Amino acid sequence: MPKVNTNFNDRTIEYKQLLIDFKALLKKNTLKFTIQREVILETMYNSDEHLTPEALHHLIQEKYPDLKTGIATVYRTLSLLEDSNMVTSLSFGAQGKKYELGAKEHHDHLICTECGNITEFVDEQIEKRQHKIADELGFKMSDHSMQIYGLCKNCQK
Amino acid sequence: MPKVNTNFNDRTIEYKQLLIDFKALLKKNTLKFTIQREVILETMYNSDEHLTPEALHHLIQEKYPDLKTGIATVYRTLSLLEDSNMVTSLSFGAQGKKYELGAKEHHDHLICTECGNITEFVDEQIEKRQHKIADELGFKMSDHSMQIYGLCKNCQK
DNA sequence: GTCGCTGCAAAGTCTTTGCAGAGAG
DNA sequence: CTCTCTGCAAAGACTTTGCAGCGAC
Secondary structure (H helix, E strand, O other): OOOOOHHHHHHOOOHHHHHHHHHHHHHHOOOOOOHHHHHHHHHHHHOOOOEOHHHHHHHHHHHOHHHOOOHHHHHHHHHHHHHOOOEEEEEEOOOEEEEEEOOOOOOEEEEEOOOOOEEEEOOHHHHHHHHHHHHHOOOEEEEEEEEEEEEOOHHHO | OOOOOHHHHHHOOOHHHHHHHHHHHHHHOOOOOOHHHHHHHHHHHOOOOOEOHHHHHHHHHHHOHHHOOOHHHHHHHHHHHHHOOOEEEEEEOOOEEEEEEOOOOOOEEEEEOOOOOEEEEOOHHHHHHHHHHHHHOOOEEEEEEEEEEEEOOHHHO
């Protein structure tokens, strides 16, 4: 019998599905589905980078120059998406906030202190341990984030 | 034979020692030891809180109203201390940056999303695992941070 | 049509910087 | 004495907000 890797299926969320979820979310809160909102979601989906609001804004301006999307709308939409747990933000030292689509499987980050690049990883053992620690300390855990800082292969030269 | 718990000794760094380290650091870089710098270090030492620059500034103004320490000096000194690895900064979502004395034993954080309080913990298993992951991915790890978000006991009511 | 959304610019935060006088070495 | 530090206020960076017209429903 063929075994389906459901985990993989969970992880690779189609844009179509994402869009459906987004529309449902908007409808539920009597919010409107606008071109700007779609473009922001789509641009985030098609970029596997961890984007700053400014970087996202630039990408959108390049790809859809006629839209003249304002940076304020990018901020407003990111807040909306973050409140709804569709995107997650990461903040590092002085480098400001970066956003990533949160619909992907949970993962942690390895951050290169030289070039700023981010590598993702998941470790089951750590995940389990975190839950255990929260339980032991009477904490009702809702989320977590972990970053390892150092030099990536390239920057070790 | 009596066994000394060196771990405990490492952890409980005396203020006197801290001050010596600080002075050595300053001398090494041809920087001056000023009252403001001492007061900032001392206030951080006597507060087990994780402080924002603003909170630290307030504490200092209350305790040493005659000094009229400027917020700019607080920022400048925190940067200096952070560059020298004497303090560490944590950044969360929108809540800005908080600083803590880094001379303490390494630890991670449980952050209450309701009241903002921070609880510290250390878990050997996670620490080891982090090193292993960095190694496996060809990363030269220099530091890491981990935060668990959720509701603390008080805020679960 | 209504009411939320958008871009723009103005206003807020938080942090850094320039400067002239104060003070450590 | 010299050269760094400091407080102040001004400047910066990043983010949010007010508003009038636009556009989804």
